[in-house]
Amino acid sequence: MTPQPHRSFWLQEVAGDAPDAPPLAGHHTADVAIVGGGYVGLWTAIRLKEFAPACDVAVVEADICGGGASGRNGGFALSWWPKLASLTALIGERDAVTVAQDSERAIAEIGVFTAAHGIAADFRQGGWLWTATSQAQMGSWNGLLELCARRGVTPFRVVPPDQVHRLAGSPVHRAGILEGSAAVVQPAALARGLRRVALEAGVRVYEHSRVRHFTRDQPVVLTTDQGRLVAPTVVIATNAWAAGIRELGRSIAVISSDIVATAPIPEELAQLGWHPDLAITDSQIMVDYYRISNDRRIIFGKGGWTIGFGGRIGPRFDRHSRRAAEVTADFRRYYPSLGAVPITHDWSGPIDRTPTSLPLLGYLGGRRHLIYGVGWSGNGVGPSVVGGRVLASMALGRQDRWGQYPLIGRSAGSFPPEPIRFLGAHAVRTAVARKERREIVDAKPSWLATQIARLAPAGLEDKTGAP
Numbered sequence: 001m002t003p004q005p006h007r008s009f010w011l012q013e014v015a016g017d018a019p020d021a022p023p024l025a026g027h028h029t030a031d032v033a034i035v036g037g038g039y040v041g042l043w044t045a046i047r048l049k050e051f052a053p054a055c056d057v058a059v060v061e062a063d064i065c066g067g068g069a070s071g072r073n074g075g076f077a078l079s080w081w082p083k084l085a086s087l088t089a090l091i092g093e094r095d096a097v098t099v100a101q102d103s104e105r106a107i108a109e110i111g112v113f114t115a116a117h118g119i120a121a122d123f124r125q126g127g128w129l130w131t132a133t134s135q136a137q138m139g140s141w142n143g144l145l146e147l148c149a150r151r152g153v154t155p156f157r158v159v160p161p162d163q164v165h166r167l168a169g170s171p172v173h174r175a176g177i178l179e180g181s182a183a184v185v186q187p188a189a190l191a192r193g194l195r196r197v198a199l200e201a202g203v204r205v206y207e208h209s210r211v212r213h214f215t216r217d218q219p220v221v222l223t224t225d226q227g228r229l230v231a232p233t234v235v236i237a238t239n240a241w242a243a244g245i246r247e248l249g250r251s252i253a254v255i256s257s258d259i260v261a262t263a264p265i266p267e268e269l270a271q272l273g274w275h276p277d278l279a280i281t282d283s284q285i286m287v288d289y290y291r292i293s294n295d296r297r298i299i300f301g302k303g304g305w306t307i308g309f310g311g312r313i314g315p316r317f318d319r320h321s322r323r324a325a326e327v328t329a330d331f332r333r334y335y336p337s338l339g340a341v342p343i344t345h346d347w348s349g350p351i352d353r354t355p356t357s358l359p360l361l362g363y364l365g366g367r368r369h370l371i372y373g374v375g376w377s378g379n380g381v382g383p384s385v386v387g388g389r390v391l392a393s394m395a396l397g398r399q400d401r402w403g404q405y406p407l408i409g410r411s412a413g414s415f416p417p418e419p420i421r422f423l424g425a426h427a428v429r430t431a432v433a434r435k436e437r438r439e440i441v442d443a444k445p446s447w448l449a450t451q452i453a454r455l456a457p458a459g460l461e462d463k464t465g466a467p
């Protein structure tokens with residue numbers, strides 16, 4: 001029996017919601033096989049059944065559905081508005097705005113969908129407060145606000161500094177802007193709810209079934225330890241694990257994101273005045289992100305420390321005690337009055353960062369029957385709703401708006417090959433960490449660290465101006 005991986009607070013909260021699905025054993029067939037049972041795989045499965053109810057769909061998942069990033073994330077459902085500059089560079093002005101609008105609508109759709117299907121995912125649409133917590137971070141959003149103004153869109157509003165302190169519950173937050181469409185969810189409850197809806201729609205789910213190999217020709221043969229699944233069309237939705245796929249590996253760098261959760265502290269939070277429905281981030285490259293859970297814990301995460309060599313994802317991507325201590329230190333710096341509040345949970349997960357920080361949607365090696373949707377770059381909760389529609393349309397060969405989505409087949413660029421990528425990523429990450437450790441206390445970072453840190457790919461948002 002394989003040992004259970006370390007689980008996030010979120011997954012522990014929903015543990016036992018349903019018995020695990022049996023592994024794939026023996027020989028099976030399907031019209032569409034989906035590899036990966038996270039948001040992307042499950043939304044795709046659900047849309048396939050909506051678009052083509054007779055389609056025989058099977059999801060093959062190495063762990064349990066939601067065991068990957070979908071059951072471990074911060075639960076921030078964000079749009080692609082903060083990536084408008086990157087989108088514009090990739091697909092042009094008009095499509096960039098359309099795609100960003102789709103991603104905004106996707107957030108509200110999560111609320112509607114979960115309500116309609118009785119998924120208790122604690123959807124709360126309180127907005128995203130993007131803040132500056134040091135002098136160096138001030139005005140990180142200026143280029144983006146100018147770009148939005150030029151395009152005639154207004155997804156963000158500037159919040160007066162005193163309101164920023166109040167909303168975020170700490171004067172460490174010096175300035176900020178709010179994107180009202182953003183929401184928070186209980187991420188694992190969302191993933192597990194999607195699994196239930198998929199099963200109810202007739203999707204077959206195989207858990208504890210790692211796909212060890214798949215052929216490239218049609219029909220595709222997927223091989224797991226105990227079985228084989230043959231399907232004319234396959235959708236690869238394996239997030240950071242796709243870095244191990246030959247054709248995709250160079251476009252994905254695997255980095256960790258790490259989270260701690262406090263004990264429930266309803267009285268302390270009420271005193272701070274932190275608005276409970278808000279998603280909050282600072283403006284660091286190794287971004288701090290934080291929100292409040294339904295039972296009034298603080299969930300505090302930080303992006304970008306552990307780097308996977310050659311895309312390998314080991315146990316350090318499940319839990320990393322030194323990282324948890326560093327994330328805790330950031331939390332205590334931002335909320336000094338909560339110094340005595342205990343940390344009860346910590347966990348990590350892998351992020352599939354692409355050079356553009358936008359996802360890769362396309363046909364593997366140009367084969368129309370082998371479809372992939374990976375590279376969500378730490379922003380997959382909301383965008384996977386769009387991704388599911390696109391991937392389902394691609395799998396069915398539909399020539400509708402989703403089947404011809406502007407993001408399909410865009411070159412994401414590539415990272416250098418290993419071991420240069422690993423060594424380079426280490427050097428850049430170390431420089432970013434050094435620079436940001438100085439800046440957070442309003443000290444000047446070294447010239448060298450600043451220069452090397454410039455090589456880091458964009459994080460959650462584009463900070464440097466507009467095309």
Ligand SMILES: Cc1cc2nc3c(=O)[nH]c(=O)nc-3n(C[C@H](O)[C@H](O)[C@H](O)COP(=O)(O)OP(=O)(O)OC[C@H]3O[C@@H](n4cnc5c(N)ncnc54)[C@H](O)[C@@H]3O)c2cc1C
Nearest residue numbers: 036038039040062068069070073074076211239349380381
């Ligand atoms: C700690 C953390 C915090 C994050 N915070 C946020 C946030 O607040 N907001 C946000 O939008 N995004 C966030 N993200 C990113 C977000 O979680 C992902 O973008 C999203 O979950 C992607 O969904 P997915 O289905 O592609 O990936 P996953 O949920 O990882 O699903 C992929 C699945 O594929 C399975 N798999 C892998 N290889 C195989 C194989 N060979 N055979 C079968 N199955 C396989 C895995 O077990 C996994 O379950 C965060 C990520 C992490 C790790």
